[in-house]
Amino acid sequence: MTENELAQKSNQYRQRILKYIVGANAGHTGGSLSCIDILNVLYNYTLNVSPQNFSSPDRDRYIQSKGHCVEALFVVLADKGFFPEEDLNTLCKYQSHYIGHPTKKVKGVEQNTGALGHGLPISVGNALAAKMDEKDFRVFTLMGDGELPEGSNWEAALTAAHYKLDNLCAIIDKNSLQITGSTADVCNTDPIDEKFESFGWAVKHVDGHDLKALKEAFDSLPFEAGKPSLVIAHTVKGKGVSFMENQISWHHGVPSKEQYADALKELSEAL
Amino acid sequence: MGSPLVESQVGAKPNLEVFSSTLQELAETDKDIVAVTSDSRGSGKLVPFGKKYPKQIVEIGIAEQNLVGVAAGLASAGKKAFAVSPACFLTARALEQIKNDVAYSDNPVRLIGISAGVSYGALGSTHHSLHDYAALRAINNLIVAAPADNYETEQAIKLAAASNKPLYLRFGKKNMPLLTTDEEVPFQFGKGRVICKGSDLTFIACGETVYPALQAAEKLRNEQGIEATVISMHTIKPLDKVLLQEIAESTGAIITVEEHSIYGGLGEACASFLLQNQYNKPFKIVGIPDEYTVTGSQVEILDHYGISKEGLSNTALKLLGKM
Numbered sequence: 081m082t083e084n085e086l087a088q089k090s091n092q093y094r095q096r097i098l099k100y101i102v103g104a105n106a107g108h109t110g111g112s113l114s115c116i117d118i119l120n121v122l123y124n125y126t127l128n129v130s131p132q133n134f135s136s137p138d139r140d141r142y143i144q145s146k147g148h149c150v151e152a153l154f155v156v157l158a159d160k161g162f163f164p165e166e167d168l169n170t171l172c173k174y175q176s177h178y179i180g181h182p183t184k185k186v187k188g189v190e191q192n193t194g195a196l197g198h199g200l201p202i203s204v205g206n207a208l209a210a211k212m213d214e215k216d217f218r219v220f221t222l223m224g225d226g227e228l229p230e231g232s233n234w235e236a237a238l239t240a241a242h243y244k245l246d247n248l249c250a251i252i253d254k255n256s257l258q259i260t261g262s263t264a265d266v267c268n269t270d271p272i273d274e275k276f277e278s279f280g281w282a283v284k285h286v287d288g289h290d291l292k293a294l295k296e297a298f299d300s301l302p303f304e305a306g307k308p309s310l311v312i313a314h315t316v317k318g319k320g321v322s323f324m325e326n327q328i329s330w331h332h333g334v335p336s337k338e339q340y341a342d343a344l345k346e347l348s349e350a351l
Numbered sequence: 352m353g354s355p356l357v358e359s360q361v362g363a364k365p366n367l368e369v370f371s372s373t374l375q376e377l378a379e380t381d382k383d384i385v386a387v388t389s390d391s392r393g394s395g396k397l398v399p400f401g402k403k404y405p406k407q408i409v410e411i412g413i414a415e416q417n418l419v420g421v422a423a424g425l426a427s428a429g430k431k432a433f434a435v436s437p438a439c440f441l442t443a444r445a446l447e448q449i450k451n452d453v454a455y456s457d458n459p460v461r462l463i464g465i466s467a468g469v470s471y472g473a474l475g476s477t478h479h480s481l482h483d484y485a486a487l488r489a490i491n492n493l494i495v496a497a498p499a500d501n502y503e504t505e506q507a508i509k510l511a512a513a514s515n516k517p518l519y520l521r522f523g524k525k526n527m528p529l530l531t532t533d534e535e536v537p538f539q540f541g542k543g544r545v546i547c548k549g550s551d552l553t554f555i556a557c558g559e560t561v562y563p564a565l566q567a568a569e570k571l572r573n574e575q576g577i578e579a580t581v582i583s584m585h586t587i588k589p590l591d592k593v594l595l596q597e598i599a600e601s602t603g604a605i606i607t608v609e610e611h612s613i614y615g616g617l618g619e620a621c622a623s624f625l626l627q628n629q630y631n632k633p634f635k636i637v638g639i640p641d642e643y644t645v646t647g648s649q650v651e652i653l654d655h656y657g658i659s660k661e662g663l664s665n666t667a668l669k670l671l672g673k674m
Contacts, residue, residue, distance in 0.1 A: 137429060184456060191427065192456040195447055201417045202452055205424015205432075208409060212385070212430070232448075235417035243409075 081124055086291050088351060089159070090120045094320045095347050096155040096165070102340050104172035106180060110317040110330040112152040114255040114288070115222060118313055119156045121294040122220060131161045134188060140217050141206045143190050145199020146224035146253060147181040148332075154178060154186070162188035197230025199223060200250060204236045207248040207308075218301070222251045226258030228269040234279070237308075241280025246302035249309045250281075253288060255317035259331045276310045288313030321346055363529050366504040366559075367465055367522045371396035373508040374433060378404050384512060385409055385425055387434045389418045395435040395465050415440045419448035423458040431461070431512055438464025438480035438521055439471075446486055449519075454492040459515045467497070467521040468559065468610030469639070472648040480521075481639050485615025487519050488588050494518035494540050497558030499583040500530045506538035507585070514540075523559045523610070525649065530561065530583065543591040549578025552633075552667055553598050556608035557584050557617050560658055564608050567663035577667065587617050595624050604633035604670050608658060613638040633670045637663065 081089075093116045101107030123129070128140045144153050151171070158165040163186065170176035177185040181194030191202055203221040210217050227233065240248055252272060260266050269275070273283045282303035286293045294313070303309040317331070318324030321343040324333075335343060378384040378400065386392070386408045392401050401408040409425070411418045415436050422434035434441070441464050442449065453460045464483060471478035487495045494516060498504040504522070511518055518540070530546050538544070543555075546565055549572070554564035561583045568579035580602060584591065598605065605625070607618035618636030625634065637657055645655050653659060657666055668674035 141428075191423075191458075192451060195451050197416075198420060198448065198452055201420025201448070202424040202427070202456075204417075205421040205426070206428045207424075208421065209425050209428030209430050212406065213428075232414075232416040232420060235411075235414035236420065238414070239411060239417055239421060242412075 083292060086120065086124060089124060090117050090291065091320070091347055091351050093120060093152070093155050093159070095344055097151045098335060098340055098343055100155065100168045100171050101151055101334055103169055105334055106172050106332070107151045107334065108148040108332050109334065110257070110324060110327070111146065111149040111224065111253070111255065113319045113321065113324065114315040114317045115146070115149050115253040116152045117289045117291060118222060118251055118253060118294060119152050121291055121298065123156045123160055125295055126298040127220065128217070131187065134162070138215055138217050141190055141203070141219045143199045143203050143219070143221045144182050144193055145196065145221050146227060147193035150180060150182050153182060153189070157186070157188035160188070196224070196227035197232040200233050201236040203248060203250070204240050204245060207240070207245040208243055210247050211243065211245065217247070219248045220251065222253060225252055225254040225256060225263050225269065225272070226266070228252070228272065229267045237276060237279045237281065240308040244306040245308045246304070246306055249298070249301055249311065251311040251313055253315050254312055255315045257317045257326065257328055257331070259328070261328065272312055280307060281310045282307040283310045283312060285312045285314065288315035289319055320350070363501050363527060365524050366498055366501060366527050367524060368396050369501045369504040370463065370508055370522055371400055373505045375400045375403060377509065377512050378407050381431065381512065382407065383429060384431045385433070387411060387418055387422045387425065387432050389413055389415050389436045391436050391465065394437065395463070397435065415445040416448050419445040419460065419462070420452050422460045423448065423452035423456060426458040426460045427456070433461045433463055435463040435465060437478065438467035438483055439478050442480060442483040442486055442519070449487070449493070450490050453517045454490050457492060457517065459517055461511045462519040464519060464521040466524050468523055469644060469649050469652045470523040470525070472652060473646050475646070476643040479644060481612045483519070483521060484587050484609070484611050484617060488615065488620065492517055493588070494586065495588040496540055496586045497521040498585050499558060499561035500527045502529060503538060503544065503583065503585050507540070510538065510540060521558060523649070525559055527559065528562055530565065540586045541589040541591055542586070543594045544583040544585065546581040546583055548580050550601065550603065551577045551579060552604040552606065552671060553580040553582065553602040554606050554608055554663065555582045555584050555598070555617065555621055557587060558610055560608040560610050563653070563659050564663055566660035567667065570660055570664045571667055575668070575673070577671070579667065584617060587620060590620050590624060592624055595621060596628060599625055599628060599630040602632070606635045606637060606663065606666055606670060608663060609638045610653065610658065611638050613640055635666060635670050637666055
């Protein structure tokens with residue numbers, strides 16, 4: 081896929097995220113827009129995972145710890161052919177499998193997530209199993225910066241370094257906002273890099289909307305042999321829709337009909 | 352009623368030791384078996400396991416949430432993970448991981464709660480697990496069981512290794528006498544084990560309380576001529592409803608016995624079924640009342656709350672109107 085095609089994917093994904101959030105009248109809009117470029121690069125470039133190999137024990141694993149941004153995951157999985165995209169018309173509807181957080185009832189989803197601070201420990205277990213079985217699959221987990229105060233993350237960070245899990249890559253979608261306010265004001269976790277480095281991780285910063293930079297970061301895994309890798313992806317909550325960008329109200333705001341039209345117009349013009 | 356107790360077998364091993372030796376035996380041929388510990392290999396009797404199979408033990412350190420999360424990740428990648436930690440911490444601190452990462456995500460972790468109930472005795476309520484049945488019963492997709500003796504323990508571990516389901520097994524630290532039955536049926540989760548039969552009343556117990564229930568039954572028979580059935584209802588969930596229905600129809604009274612709060616455990620599980628199935632004979636739940644326990648050893652605490660030969664015998668007499 082060319083750089084341009086990959087960029088177009090991101091734009092299309094953003095439009096679909098909004099479409100299905102509007103359809104469901106629910107969703108985590110801002111965070112889905114902040115992490116979608118990361119998911120785009122992972123599924124269209126980095127991960128060895130597809131509908132065809134999803135039951136293979138050798139596939140790469142992607143576990144979305146920030147489960148509330150499931151709309152981003154679902155539109156990418158649909159695009160990859162895990163299920164028909166029209167299924168997403170049932171998102172959050174009565175008796176649908178497509179709920180507001182990742183569930184294994186949906187093909188392509190590795191773990192049921194949604195409670196925060198769970199993705200990293202499970203990913204550590206996956207990565208540890210790969211080492212024990214001498215398999216070379218890799219494990220990726222996407223965390224939000226707002227979930228970092230959960231203590232289980234730091235427990236798992238210790239274990240990952242202790243067992244030298246260089247087949248593990250955690251990505252933090254650092255959009256710097258959470259439901260109450262800025263992460264710095266709610267519970268400051270900066271400097272994240274120094275904290276993880278002191279725990280024994282190798283850390284890189286990247287612009288989380290720069291597809292080329294994301295590709296290069298994932299191409300260079302592991303950042304250091306014998307260490308788990310952390311990508312701190314600097315992102316903008318609501319990225320791509322100017323009136324949503326950096327606005328806390330869009331954490332789980334649902335666009336009105338007019339706002340949705342405006343957002344689609346802006347995204348279409350950016351194509 | 353035959354003689355369910357064989358004196359020479361009194362003082363058999365703690366169930367926990369049988370857990371460890373059985374796991375070690377299985378690990379010899381099954382390299383997917385992994386013990387996951389939270390600085391608990393000593394208290395979990397897993398030191399020999401760790402020495403023999405250093406590649407099949409994962410030490411997490413004292414971090415129970417991570418213990419369960421990592422075990423879920425190991426299980427989802429094909430490992431038969433046995434997550435071993437004191438029951439008090441495992442089922443309280445890591446409850447959300449048990450709910451989401453194990454049960455809801457259907458990752459077949461074998462959760463092993465050690466030194467359960469009031470096994471830690473005078474170490475106090477931080478170390479007691481009197482809530483675990485209640486908390487875990489309310490979580491869908493999780494077998495909850497407390498083997499009574501070495502036989503049940505061995506069978507439960509072998510079944511746990513062979514099955515691909517999330518489950519919680521609870522063990523104490525005491526030496527547990529081997530229980531013998533007139534007709535042994537193959538051990539299955541969800542199928543209670545009838546230790547002895549009598550028509551006057553029935554003790555339904557689990558884990559380490561089956562033995563004092565049996566002692567009480569013997570005392571009642573010898574001193575009062577009262578014949579009691581004793582059931583090891585090792586699986587609290589799913590409950591053996593078929594056996595309960597049989598008992599409800601044939602017995603004169605039911606006493607449930609557990610090393611757990613009287614709220615939410617075996618007793619209330621039985622009560623719920625019985626009340627909804629037209630049982631209208633005397634019924635009593637024996638367990639730890641709603642309080643932080645009196646100070647003492649495990650035996651002293653259980654004795655204090657009537658979970659003993661004497662206490663259960665008296666409870667039976669009162670329930671039958673003979674005291």
